Amino acid sequence: MDAVHDDSQERRYFWFLMIAALVVIGAGIGLRDPWPSDEPRFTLVARQMFESGDWLFPRRGIELYADKPPMLMWLEAGFYTLLRSWRVAFLLPSLLASVGTIALVYDLGRRLWTRQAGLYAGAALLVTFQFAYQTKRAQIDPLVMFFITLGNYGLLRHFLRGPDWRAFWLGCFAAGLGVITKGVGILSLFLFIPYVVALVARFDGVTLVRGHVGHWLLGPVAFLLAIALWLVPMLLTAQAHSSDPAYAAYVNDILFQQTAKRYANSWDHGQSVFYFLPVIIGTWLPLSLTYFGTFPRWWAKLKARDARYLLPLGWIVLVLIFFSIPHGKRDVYVMPALPMLALVTAPLLDELLGKPWLRRLGLATLTVIGAALVAGGVLALTTHPKFAVNFIEQRGLEQGDTSIWWMAITIGVIQLALVATMRMKRAVTAVVAGMVSLWLVFSLWGYPALNASSSSVEVMQRTRELVPQDDQLAMAGWKEQNMLMYPGHATDFGFTVPWNEQFAAAAAWLQQDPDRRWVFIQDAVMGNCVDVAKATFVGTANRRGWYLIRAGSLVPGCKPGEDVNENGASGDS
Known part of the structure; x- marks a missing residue:
């Protein structure tokens, strides 16, 4: 009877965890528009996909967009089809991916250890800073993390609690879905390496599945089938448009340039081989506070030949090595390892959470966060230090706007009050309450306060007001948020086209109908070829100044020089 009661109570805890995840990650949905750098890009592509009906070949303006497979854009466009609100639709894939990931690590913890371990795993993941920060954004990484975790889920069930062929095939299929979300979705298949090591070293708990060659071979079939869901119709459609070189370029770019070649010759975000060390310490707080206790205990479990620890830990190490090899690195690359870290930490937490040293570390962390936010907010309100002035200018906020600093003080006071009480x-x-309150306050207060300047919505609404309804607008040196937030149709001359070529095309376009045409342009693109006195300053957004120009504001015979020959695909902030 007691066991039945305990199971019922644990189930209630699980649903409480799911509701908490929906509240924390979902807070603020509908209160903001997409923010740079990546959110406006994916939402613009999704909107054009919905409007054009072409779901196989994403476009950014007039150009085919081959940087990423279309999975995230499909989901955003699909949710918009159902809800007719981009403010809601663009964040739903990340929300559902985060809740799904938490549910997967809970179920793995329950199956491999106990229901309590599953609850600890899910809760630890939810309150980890990088997990909440990234899953509250509309980027590809939360979605690929979900598919990688689903792949791990299926493989671990088969390897450690098998044979479970359906779980194995599900894991392989999920890895394929991960690939058509982002190439690194294949990472879950790295679990085969520690699995083989566990078999050779005769670890306890690992499932040795003899024979069944056909069952094993269905794994690669499931993996390739998932990829084929997108790849086959895309290739067939590209072949049907073989007369258009843009489609051939798209296929070459997305299949080769954006996968193996980009990994081998990564050029952006150059960092040292030790780049991820501070990431897994600083951004994985508060979970990283347990390292002092988990590392020796993990080592003891490995010496005791417990395969439940070897497989997830070995996979985490392989992921870190994989992303440490190329020159280009970003902190979010290693986020798919977080669910497995929470999983192998969870069964140790019942003991560790009672340790005085860990409790002191937790309170000290809250104290540092709270004191820093209170001090920074008070300084910004009273002495206007350089960091505060720069923040206001870069975000395009009004100089007298103090709401963001009061928000920082509020969050800081909450952290300090939790420590004191x-x-x-x-x-x-x-x-736990400190991390939850941080995200709730920021979402419900910070989103509305920062949205206008971060999303460019005010600049684009101002543009719409300045351009007469029957006139035409084009964009040069534009960013995705400009086209996304403009409440009307705008012509473009390409996005990755160098700025001086965009300017030349825009100038020619203006001359064709000088009385009815306008160009929305970034200040850095104009060079010396625009008489600023005859241009209309629209506003500042995302650390850039934006103007409206007409044919009469062009300097006759002027051609932009190399100083504005920047590629339109340069990173956003």
Whole structure:
């Protein structure tokens, strides 16, 4: 009877965890538009996909967009089809991916250890800073993390609690879905390496599946089938448009330039081989506070030949090595390892959370965060230091706008109040409440405060007001948020086209109908070829100044020089 009662209680805890995840990650949905750098790009592509009906070949303006497979854009466009609101639709894939990932690590923890371990795994993942920060954004990484975790889920069930062929095939199929989301979706298949090591070293708990060659071969079939869902119709359609070189370029770019070649010759975000060390310490707080306790215990479990630890830990190490090899690195690359870290930490937490040293570390972390936010907010309000002035200017906020600093003070006061009232006895609750309150306050307060300048919505609404309804607008040196937030149709001359070529095309376009045409242009693109006195300044957004120009504001005979010959695909902030 007690066992039945305990299971019922654990199930209630699970649903509470799911609701908490929906609240924390979903808070603020509908209160903001897509923010740079990546969100406006994917949402613009999704909107054009919906409007054109072409779901196989994404476009950014007039250009085919081959940087990423279309999975995220499909989902955004699909949710918009159902809800008719981009403000809601663009964040739903990340929300569902995050909740799904938490549910997967919970179920793995339950199957490999206990329901309590599953709850600890899900809760630890939810309150980890990088997980919440990234899953509250509309980027590809939360979605690919979900598919990688689903792949791990299926393979671990088969390897450690098998044979479970359906789980194995599901894991391989999920890896394929991960590939058509982002090439690194194949990472879950790295689990075969520690699995083989566990078999050779005779670890306890690993499933040795003899024979069944056909069952094993269905794994690669499932993997390739998932990829084929997108690849086959895309290739067939590209072949049907063989007379258009843009389609051949798209196929070559997305299949070769954006996968193996980009990994081998990564050029952006150059970092040292040790780049991820501070990432897994700083951005994986508060989970990283447990390292002092988990590392020796993991080592003991490995010496005891417990395969439940070897497979996830070995996979995490392989992921870190994989992303440390290329020159280009970003902190978000290693986020798919977080769910497995939470999983192998969870069964140790029941003991560790009672340790005084861990409780002190948790309270100290909250104190540092709270004190820093309060001090920074007070300084910004009273002395206007350089960091505050720069932040206001870069975000395009009004100089007298103090709401963002009051928000920082509020979050900081909450952290300090939790430390003061809960102390050592309830330190774990204080840390969890501190992380939850941070995201809730930022979402419900910060989103509305920062949205106008971060999304360019005010600049684009102002543009719409300045351009007469029957006149035509084009864009040069534009960013995705400009076209996305403009409440009307705008012509473009390409996005990756060098700025001086965009300017030349825009100038020619203006001359064709000087009385009815306008160009929305970034200040850096104009060079010396625009008489600023005859141009209309629209506003500042995303650290850039934006103007409206007409044929009469062009300097006769002027051609932009190399100083504005920047590629339109340069990174956003």
